[in-house]
Amino acid sequence: MNPYSCTLYNCKSLNKLKSYLNIEDDKYFKSLNANLSANPFKFFRKFEKNERELFRCNKRITQIHQRFIKLFKIEESEYLKSGIKKESHITNALAHKDSNFFLLVDIKGFYPSTTKAKIKKQLIMTYQQSSNVAEFISNAVTVPQEKANNKRALVTGSVLSQYFAYVINKKMFDELYKLSKHNDVIFTVYVDDISFSSKKVLTYKFHQQVYNIIKKYGYTVHNGKVYRGKINNKSKITGVQITKYGFRLLTKHKDKIKELKNKIDIKSKRSLLGMLNYAIQVNPKYRRYKNLFKNYEELN
Structure with missing residues (x-):
């Protein structure tokens, strides 16, 4: 063919x-x-x-x-x-x-x-x-x-x-x-x-x-x-850090989540929701933040 x-x-x-x-x-x-x-x-x-x-x-x-x-x-x-x-x-x-x-x-x-x-x-x-x-x-x-x-x-x-x-x-x-x-x-x-x-x-x-x-x-x-x-710390593929222990978020993504968690405006909350959905795909441990979603049901 x-x-x-x-x-x-x-x-x-x-x-x-x-x-x-x-x-x-x-x-x-x-x-x-x-x-x-x-x-x-x-x-x-x-x-x-x-x-x-x-x-x-x-x-x-x-x-x-x-x-x-x-x-x-x-x-x-x-x-x-x-x-x-x-x-x-x-x-x-x-x-x-x-x-x-x-x-x-x-x-x-x-x-x-x-x-x-x-x-x-x-x-x-x-x-x-x-x-x-x-x-x-x-x-x-x-x-x-x-x-x-x-x-x-x-x-x-x-x-x-x-x-x-x-x-x-x-x-x-x-x-x-x-x-x-x-x-x-x-x-x-x-x-x-x-x-x-x-x-x-x-x-x-x-x-x-x-x-x-x-x-x-x-x-x-x-x-x-x-x-x-x-x-090692340079083995990053399309925004994902690959380690011998599995996938990890890039530092810039971790920092962004920390920054957004402290903001209360709707735009920031929506951004945080998107970042957390992405983070869970990369590393399931971020499911521990699932309780945050309950407060943001109105954003979906």
């Missing part, structure tokens, strides 16, 4: 794409195509959050993105832990719970580095689309970003973002998965967090092979966020 097979695989016609998008009006489709190319900010509105460049998508583009998720439904690999049902940053960490050695890699500026040019190339080369179909789709999922030197790159903040990052980079992730399988290493992907683990030492050679694959696909490893070594 072709691992890249989906409804839009080998789509060569804009008319066919229009039909797949359930658009009947030719004039509207032509206008949409022109605006996606020339006026992306008609569909995406920028806002900042924790210094990240995020975008709010309007109703029209959100509907198209929701449709793309269905049309690009491809074979999901066991290593994928983001953008799909029943998987999360918790299940991502769980995959590595019995390991003793780790290689934790972060791709620098992952979304800004997933440029329109890369997306269009993969749509043509991997998904066998015509140039005009790939142009429409790549315009529909990208927006100019400062962190991409004002080039168009995969939009952040869309319902599509996490899953489409996998669709476009599946070849790279599949190559990393094949390398891991060959070396009897556990491999998972959660957006731009790439995690490898094993009961055996992960060698520098393996590290370099991983680095070379990522570099081959035009991405840069964030050297300041790489960890290769045994289980």
Whole structure:
């Protein structure tokens, strides 16, 4: 089976794409195509959050993105832990719970580095689309970003973002998965967090092979966020501290819970409720705070 097979695989016609998008009006489709190319900010509105460049998508583009998720439904690999049902940053960490050695890699500026040019190339080369179909789709999922030197790159903040990052980079992730399988290493992907683990030492050679694959696909490893070594206080996977005694909350999460416990306003109580629900998933000992929930029933 072709691992890249989906409804839009080998789509060569804009008319066919229009039909797949359930658009009947030719004039509207032509206008949409022109605006996606020339006026992306008609569909995406920028806002900042924790210094990240995020975008709010309007109703029209959100509907198209929701449709793309269905049309690009491809074979999901066991290593994928983001953008799909029943998987999360918790299940991502769980995959590595019995390991003793780790290689934790972060791709620098992952979304800004997933440029329109890369997306269009993969749509043509991997998904066998015509140039005009790939142009429409790549315009529909990208927006100019400062962190991409004002080039168009995969939009952040869309319902599509996490899953489409996998669709476009599946070849790279599949190559990393094949390398891991060959070396009897556990491999998972959660957006731009790439995690490898094993009961055996992960060698520098393996590290370099991983680095070379990522570099081959035009991405840069964030050297300041790489960890290769045994289980210790640096073995953190998607916000979860992995220890030889099991999962533990990160210090920043513990401190946040302590801070919120002393506040009485409704917003803080709701934040505490969310933090405790998360903490229980990481470490069941936080169930001892269950009595706090009884006082917050009105917040649900």
